[in-house]
Amino acid sequence: MLDQLLQLDTSLFTYLNQLGNPTWDGFWLFVTEKRNHIPLMIVLLFLIYKNQGLKPFLISLVFIALMATWTDQITNLIKYTYRRPRPCSVDDLSETIRYINKRCSSFSFFSGHSSNSMAVAVMIANLISPKYKKLWIPLIIWAFCMGYSRIYVGVHYPIDILTGFTFGALSGYGFYKLFAFTSNRILKTKL
Secondary structure (H helix, E strand, O other): OHHHHHHHHHHHHHHHHHOOOHHHHHHHHHHHOHHHHHHHHHHHHHHHHHHHOHHHHHHHHHHHHHHHHHHHHHHHHHHHHHOOOOHHHOHHHOOOOOOOOOOOOOOOOOOHHHHHHHHHHHHHHHHHOOOOOOOHHHHHHHHHHHHHHHHHOOOOOHHHHHHHHHHHHHHHHHHHHHHHHHHHHHHOOOO
16 A cells, blocks of 8 residues: 555656756746745744734744744654655656756655745744735745745655645644744733
């Protein structure tokens, strides 16, 4: 059963990866690079500050940092426990896939890009939801684009992405709830 699921995962990866073409390569390489999202993160942090005020903003910064550390470290723990090779390092796929990423290192299961981006999207959407109710839509689209970019560049399978999204969404919501609980205790205001 697991072998069939992994074979289906590989087939879906190959199909999605081969949809790419050189015209879009630069765009997806830009999307997959985390540092290119720093301006977006600055804007989102400003919106959190504007929505909450200084003290809740500072507390939210702590929880965002804790959440990012949590998702990153758990992702790495799972990667080094399961040690699933990335598609770009599988010899049987080398002639079939489009590999355009700069490097092929570490392991594949599950995607840190997907878990981190979805966690950020879910937490920030909750932090700014009272004032910016519809902003969750572009945030989730951004997270999905980050996940798809990992398939496009040839470094993750769809199961890696879906697991990352699930873990990230649960982590983002959980850390938001911890933030709300802590803020209610410290600031004596209900968020």
